[in-house]
Amino acid sequence: MRESPKKSQKRQELIQTIIEVVNRFGYENLTIRDICREASISIGTFYHYFDEKSDVVRILFKGIDDYFEDSVQPTFGNDELENILTFVSEYALYCHKSGVAITREISTAPLINTSRNYLSSQRRKLSIIIEGVVTRGQQKNQITRELSVAQIAQMVLVGMRGYAADWAKNEGSYDIVEAVKSHFIVFNKGIKPLDDYITD
Amino acid sequence: MRESPKKSQKRQELIQTIIEVVNRFGYENLTIRDICREASISIGTFYHYFDEKSDVVRILFKGIDDYFEDSVQPTFGNDELENILTFVSEYALYCHKSGVAITREISTAPLINTSRNYLSSQRRKLSIIIEGVVTRGQQKNQITRELSVAQIAQMVLVGMRGYAADWAKNEGSYDIVEAVKSHFIVFNKGIKPLDDYITD
Amino acid sequence: MRESPKKSQKRQELIQTIIEVVNRFGYENLTIRDICREASISIGTFYHYFDEKSDVVRILFKGIDDYFEDSVQPTFGNDELENILTFVSEYALYCHKSGVAITREISTAPLINTSRNYLSSQRRKLSIIIEGVVTRGQQKNQITRELSVAQIAQMVLVGMRGYAADWAKNEGSYDIVEAVKSHFIVFNKGIKPLDDYITD
Amino acid sequence: MRESPKKSQKRQELIQTIIEVVNRFGYENLTIRDICREASISIGTFYHYFDEKSDVVRILFKGIDDYFEDSVQPTFGNDELENILTFVSEYALYCHKSGVAITREISTAPLINTSRNYLSSQRRKLSIIIEGVVTRGQQKNQITRELSVAQIAQMVLVGMRGYAADWAKNEGSYDIVEAVKSHFIVFNKGIKPLDDYITD
DNA sequence: GATGAATGAGCTTTCATTCAT
DNA sequence: GATGAATGAAAGCTCATTCAT
Numbered sequence: 001m002r003e004s005p006k007k008s009q010k011r012q013e014l015i016q017t018i019i020e021v022v023n024r025f026g027y028e029n030l031t032i033r034d035i036c037r038e039a040s041i042s043i044g045t046f047y048h049y050f051d052e053k054s055d056v057v058r059i060l061f062k063g064i065d066d067y068f069e070d071s072v073q074p075t076f077g078n079d080e081l082e083n084i085l086t087f088v089s090e091y092a093l094y095c096h097k098s099g100v101a102i103t104r105e106i107s108t109a110p111l112i113n114t115s116r117n118y119l120s121s122q123r124r125k126l127s128i129i130i131e132g133v134v135t136r137g138q139q140k141n142q143i144t145r146e147l148s149v150a151q152i153a154q155m156v157l158v159g160m161r162g163y164a165a166d167w168a169k170n171e172g173s174y175d176i177v178e179a180v181k182s183h184f185i186v187f188n189k190g191i192k193p194l195d196d197y198i199t200d
Numbered sequence: 201m202r203e204s205p206k207k208s209q210k211r212q213e214l215i216q217t218i219i220e221v222v223n224r225f226g227y228e229n230l231t232i233r234d235i236c237r238e239a240s241i242s243i244g245t246f247y248h249y250f251d252e253k254s255d256v257v258r259i260l261f262k263g264i265d266d267y268f269e270d271s272v273q274p275t276f277g278n279d280e281l282e283n284i285l286t287f288v289s290e291y292a293l294y295c296h297k298s299g300v301a302i303t304r305e306i307s308t309a310p311l312i313n314t315s316r317n318y319l320s321s322q323r324r325k326l327s328i329i330i331e332g333v334v335t336r337g338q339q340k341n342q343i344t345r346e347l348s349v350a351q352i353a354q355m356v357l358v359g360m361r362g363y364a365a366d367w368a369k370n371e372g373s374y375d376i377v378e379a380v381k382s383h384f385i386v387f388n389k390g391i392k393p394l395d396d397y398i399t400d
Numbered sequence: 401m402r403e404s405p406k407k408s409q410k411r412q413e414l415i416q417t418i419i420e421v422v423n424r425f426g427y428e429n430l431t432i433r434d435i436c437r438e439a440s441i442s443i444g445t446f447y448h449y450f451d452e453k454s455d456v457v458r459i460l461f462k463g464i465d466d467y468f469e470d471s472v473q474p475t476f477g478n479d480e481l482e483n484i485l486t487f488v489s490e491y492a493l494y495c496h497k498s499g500v501a502i503t504r505e506i507s508t509a510p511l512i513n514t515s516r517n518y519l520s521s522q523r524r525k526l527s528i529i530i531e532g533v534v535t536r537g538q539q540k541n542q543i544t545r546e547l548s549v550a551q552i553a554q555m556v557l558v559g560m561r562g563y564a565a566d567w568a569k570n571e572g573s574y575d576i577v578e579a580v581k582s583h584f585i586v587f588n589k590g591i592k593p594l595d596d597y598i599t600d
Numbered sequence: 601m602r603e604s605p606k607k608s609q610k611r612q613e614l615i616q617t618i619i620e621v622v623n624r625f626g627y628e629n630l631t632i633r634d635i636c637r638e639a640s641i642s643i644g645t646f647y648h649y650f651d652e653k654s655d656v657v658r659i660l661f662k663g664i665d666d667y668f669e670d671s672v673q674p675t676f677g678n679d680e681l682e683n684i685l686t687f688v689s690e691y692a693l694y695c696h697k698s699g700v701a702i703t704r705e706i707s708t709a710p711l712i713n714t715s716r717n718y719l720s721s722q723r724r725k726l727s728i729i730i731e732g733v734v735t736r737g738q739q740k741n742q743i744t745r746e747l748s749v750a751q752i753a754q755m756v757l758v759g760m761r762g763y764a765a766d767w768a769k770n771e772g773s774y775d776i777v778e779a780v781k782s783h784f785i786v787f788n789k790g791i792k793p794l795d796d797y798i799t800d
Numbered sequence: 801g802a803t804g805a806a807t808g809a810g811c812t813t814t815c816a817t818t819c820a821t
Numbered sequence: 822g823a824t825g826a827a828t829g830a831a832a833g834c835t836c837a838t839t840c841a842t
Binding site for chain 5: 823824825826827828829830831832833834835836837838839840841842
């Protein structure tokens with residue numbers, strides 16, 4: 001039995017509210033009671049729309065994946081190094097807009113949850129996007145072939161998430177977008193093909 | 201009244217046991233009861249040697265700081281880019297030896313704890329070490345001066361910790377030392393002074 | 401969001417039960433578990449209706465204050481010495497009806513609690529009532545002016561509470577109402593104005 | 601097997617220290633550890649000289665009884681009303697000298713302890729002393745015969761202990777000796793034989 | 801005599817989850 | 822659909838007491 005569109009819509013509304021609540025309260029010490037009080041719903045209602053608390057984390061992750069698929073990927077141009085910069089800058093921007101608490105949760109959440117491995121599938125999405133960028137970059141000779149696509153893609157993701165985690169740990173005390181840009185300008189230099197320096 | 205050497209020694213033994221336990225169980229959902237059961241001591245004994253649960257985290261952090269101060273820093277040579285590689289490789293090695301759970305804890309622990317800011321001081325130690333390396337690197341013209349010491353140091357630390365977190369999230373499924381080395385070979389290229397390419 | 405009348409009513413019922421339980425068990429060594437077992441509720445339910453254990457003490461005190469404000473004060477007549485007798489007798493009667501354990505708790509509770517000074521405000525209420533009686537008594541020349549209002553009021557309260565404590569310590573082995581009456585007949589003689597003996 | 605005089609003496613020394621500690625720390629939240637740390641003895645030593653924690657309370661009570669038997673009673677004169685005043689004043693003075701914490705403990709300790717009724721016997725001592733005073737007072741026609749000896753003795757003790765409790769609850773914020781004196785001057789008026797007012 | 805390491809029952813409090821209304 | 826009362830396992834931590842050294 002499929003769920004009614006009405007229920008689905010209400011759930012979406014709740015998700016928006018919950019995201020705001022998480023940002024104000026943080027996730028670590030956030031209780032279902034907190035969420036419900038802030039969202040002005042009853043505990044029963046929460047459990048009517050969601051199965052368990054960890055659904056909230058899933059929601060958070062789905063948000064960033066959707067954003068990249070729907071809003072970031074379409075803006076990619078021909079310069080793949082530039083696309084990497086766009087990719088990581090957008091990620092930083094998303095963190096900035098989501099706030100410290102959600103960023104912390106996104107960047108420290110375990111890959112495999114006790115009950116469901118909701119992350120393994122989600123996480124792949126960003127990997128696939130960045131792997132596409134790197135593959136094309138190598139084909140166009142914009143990116144070194146000394147390292148494999150997987151290696152470079154991992155470097156990008158790890159660095160990017162590293163900043164998200166660090167920024168959240170530091171309570172958003174610096175401009176994450178600028179920091180990430182600076183870092184990946186350096187990084188991009190490192191993955192340029194060597195002859196690039198000569199011909200460019 | 202100073203603490204007896206015997207008590208101090210026994211505490212050290214317990215710390216070793218606890219570290220092993222944390223690695224087997226993880227920290228997040230680790231309870232005092234778990235620790236005590238695994239270490240075959242009573243709850244009372246745990247509290248005889250430690251003040252509170254978070255002492256365990258402190259212990260974990262102290263370990264890595266001591267290692268860098270005592271064992272890594274003295275091995276630094278003249279080539280500061282090489283020293284950066286040594287630094288991050290040793291960090292990766294420490295993660296590898298400490299195991300997944302402790303690495304996760306070290307890399308996701310909040311910067312500021314509610315009760316004591318035991319991390320802010322600890323965290324500075326690694327910063328200071330790497331900042332020294334970068335400073336000397338710039339002086340010797342081994343590292344670009346286009347970025348500030350603080351910026352580059354942050355890049356190193358964030359990238360390094362990013363790998364620790366990623367590796368732990370992936371349950372240690374890849375060779376963290378190799379991954380980190382590859383990454384920082386790329387990174388080091390990025391922070392070489394430009395003329396380096398010509399004169400070198 | 402105001403609390404529902406239903407919750408409020410259920411809390412009142414629980415309070416009644418808890419008062420009985422306190423009387424059977426005493427307070428000093430009373431645990432939440434005891435209360436819940438005896439009241440046939442779960443621990444969670446207790447904390448659903450109350451914030452913390454010490455709420456129970458507050459409840460006990462509120463009871464006696466309400467009783468004096470609502471039921472005793474309105475019965476005061478013109479003879480202020482008689483009113484003192486009414487006051488202390490009613491207090492004794494309240495102890496008698498509340499039982500030994502609650503009386504013990506009421507009479508030995510510290511004036512200032514660590515977390516909230518719920519007593520300082522409560523305690524004032526009885527003081528104010530008795531000070532009013534003494535003031536009027538002095539104005540009507542029914543009570544000596546050789547001592548201040550505050551002094552005499554303190555004497556009444558201290559004596560009265562002294563009996564409550566003593567009676568509770570003796571496990572209610574004597575008739576507290578009679579003992580208090582006898583005492584304050586003596587006391588009242590002591591605070592009559594001297595000329596009273598001549599003119600009366 | 602009688603205990604050695606040496607052990608007995610050492611115990612006496614410890615008692616003195618413990619009394620001081622109780623006064624500084626209070627009793628309610630005083631742990632054996634606290635006592636031992638402050639008295640600079642080990643926990644084992646405490647249990648070598650005492651059986652259990654509540655021995656400390658016994659010690660406190662024994663102190664006041666000894667004081668009255670040894671130091672107060674011998675000073676009694678012919679005027680029994682004056683002796684009552686001496687009695688209660690000395691009690692107040694003892695409280696003053698013992699400090700707030702010990703006074704609180706003395707005045708709120710239950711009559712019957714869970715393990716031993718160490719108080720019932722102790723408590724009788726002060727009763728016996730004051731009953732002697734009242735008896736002689738009635739014989740000399742210094743005290744009314746309208747009330748029984750037991751009644752009047754109880755009134756004195758209850759009032760006196762009431763002040764001790766009140767003073768401790770108020771953290772020693774007023775002069776207990778003066779307050780007690782004032783109270784019992786009033787009280788003494790109340791227990792004078794009636795004709796006394798005529799003939800005196 | 802003196803020590804203090806070791807014990808573990810027991811404390812208050814939290815909170816995700818269920819389910820009758 | 823919506824509610825929130827009820828649950829109870831489990832958490833961190835305390836502390837009087839024992840006993841081997």
